[in-house]
Amino acid sequence: MPSYRKRGGVWRAEIARKGIRKSGTFNTKAEAVAWATAEEAKIMAGKVTADHTVAELLRRYVTMVSPKKANRNTKFEYNRVEALIRDYPELAAKKLSDVRAADWAAWRDDRLNGNGERKAVAGSTVSRDLNLFSAAFMTAKREWGWIHESPISGVSRPRDPQPRSRRPEQDEIDRICLALGYTTDEPPETATARCGAAYLFAIETAMRAGEIVGLRLQDIHKEKRYAHLPRTKNGSARSVPLSSRALAIIEQLEPLGHDPLFGLTSSQLDALFRKGRDRAGVEGLTFHDSRREGLTRLAKIFNVMELAKISGHRDLRILQNVYYAPTAEDLAERLA
Incomplete structure (x- = not known):
């Protein structure tokens, strides 16, 4: 059941159901009650998931899923995840409920174009990373119940470059x-x-x-x-x-x-x-x-x-x- 407390001139509502915690502040108790009732109903209906971050999702994926893959390319996938967390801390720290396709599109463009701190990388590198992260989000959706839709699903991949044809003389x-x-x-x-x-x-x-x-x-x-x-x-x-x-x-x-x-x-x-x-x-x-x-x-x-x-x-x-x-x-x- 939600709890309500008045602090100063505002009301604070707190919800704790199914391991999910949410809170908000409102001008009146009636607004707080209305919000808490609606949010609790969403949680009970399975429309709201736990407040995990992008970093938590990706790290769980490389720990639990990557080692089971046929190609056993665990080290590569771990390094790619840690590189994202290191180089894009704001994206990594985002709650899954807040991350959007636009965030991943911005990440894609920054990787392709580079900036003062990071060099631009090839489109094939960006596509490979997006495929890894997309697989992690789809696992979180289908198997863990952390999200309802993957924010990467609608993000377009860079065009594939022409395949190499270089052969040594x-x-x-x-x-x-x-x-x-x-x-x-x-x-x-x-x-x-x-x-x-x-x-x-x-x-x-x-x-x-x-x-x-x-x-x-x-x-x-x-x-x-x-x-x-x-x-x-x-x-x-x-x-x-x-x-x-x-x-x-x-x-x-x-x-x-x-x-x-x-x-x-x-x-x-x-x-x-x-x-x-x-x-x-x-x-x-x-x-x-x-x-x-x-x-x-x-x-x-x-x-x-x-x-x-x-x-x-x-x-x-x-x-x-x-x-x-x-x-x-x-x-x-x-x-x-």
Whole structure:
């Protein structure tokens, strides 16, 4: 039952029902009673939810839901949530009952355009974050009963940029390997040299960087010429055929006794590759571009369904539009 107290010249009404607390001040007791009666009825009808904040919702999501996802990308989702709470404290502190689509549209525009404190980011980054936050709000609506509508549902996403088509030239590959100190004649004993080995291995297998650094000797079946990946980005296991060059790289690494095989973390691989690329004077190339190069080379041998089996793509459109990038010269060679 609501309580009413007169303080000075105003009346204060307080409600505490179903774990929800609300209060308000009014000029007369009649106004206070009318407000409290209406608000209590909303609570009892399930039309008002608990006074959680955006930060509470997102943190609960990455704690309870993210670890259960097939791709187990918990750390990435946790970092994105904490970045929003750190960089946009006013939005993070808003009560769920107060947050609107306009708040998220303003966040989107600020991320895209940047300001004096923060650099602008790509539309794909904003879309990825919006998808994460939207999933959290939909979970709060459907499973937790915290909200009745998601304020992100009506927020438009930035247009997707044109997919990358950058592929390394053979001369660039050679220069990067030279800068990293990797040769086919000697075991890659240093971390930098193993980065070069990982780069060539990526081109030969079209494996992702995270899959390569997590590869263990027990996952490799040299006699049958394949590597088994028990956990991948999309949550499904898959096996990848190994070329003679890929097997030769594995044999170089075996005597070094690292576990995982390449003896590198994802962050080490990324940092070392960037340094080697820059020393080699190569511009506009990322380690992940090796996956596009690898799949384009494998497409000369395998059909699209076989290629998807190797790469782990479930959506053939992504495989075709983003990763398979033959040049006109490549296609002309196949005609010949």
